[in-house]
Amino acid sequence: MNIGQAAEAAGVKAKMIRYYESIDLISESNRTESGYRQYTEKDVQTLRFIKRSRDLGFSIERIKTLLGLWEDRGRKSADVKKLARLYIEELDQDILKLQSIRDQLKHLSDCCQGNNRPDCPIIDELATQQAYGRKAM
Numbered sequence: 001m002n003i004g005q006a007a008e009a010a011g012v013k014a015k016m017i018r019y020y021e022s023i024d025l026i027s028e029s030n031r032t033e034s035g036y037r038q039y040t041e042k043d044v045q046t047l048r049f050i051k052r053s054r055d056l057g058f059s060i061e062r063i064k065t066l067l068g069l070w071e072d073r074g075r076k077s078a079d080v081k082k083l084a085r086l087y088i089e090e091l092d093q094d095i096l097k098l099q100s101i102r103d104q105l106k107h108l109s110d111c112c113q114g115n116n117r118p119d120c121p122i123i124d125e126l127a128t129q130q131a132y133g134r135k136a137m
Helices: 003-010 014-022 041-055 060-071 077-111 121-136
Strands: none
Touching (some): 014 041, 041 060, 060 077
8 A cells, every 4th residue: 555545544644654764663664666655564564553552641752662562472571561651650750740740830820910000920930930940050
């Protein structure tokens, strides 16, 4: 199938397929005599695997590792689980950080009167943090 058909079958854009080839996430496709890319059902399965991995937020480097594990029929499931657990730990840290940011913004928003006066604890806090950040440099 051509790149458009492969893209549609895999649920990705043709531009992404070309990008994945350029970064060696997938191997270069076979070409017709006139230079058009040709893809197989296996290529489409690989593209679906990549899409699902991206949907879950895996980085390109981790997807390369996952693809290697997927293609290695002698792999240990422990290796896959280890990679997933590492990513879960990172997600948990990100969630805690985002929750903290949300809580800070909620507090500042609750402290703001939201009226016609120029006093604003949100701006004051941002200015304080910015000045603090400059001192630390």
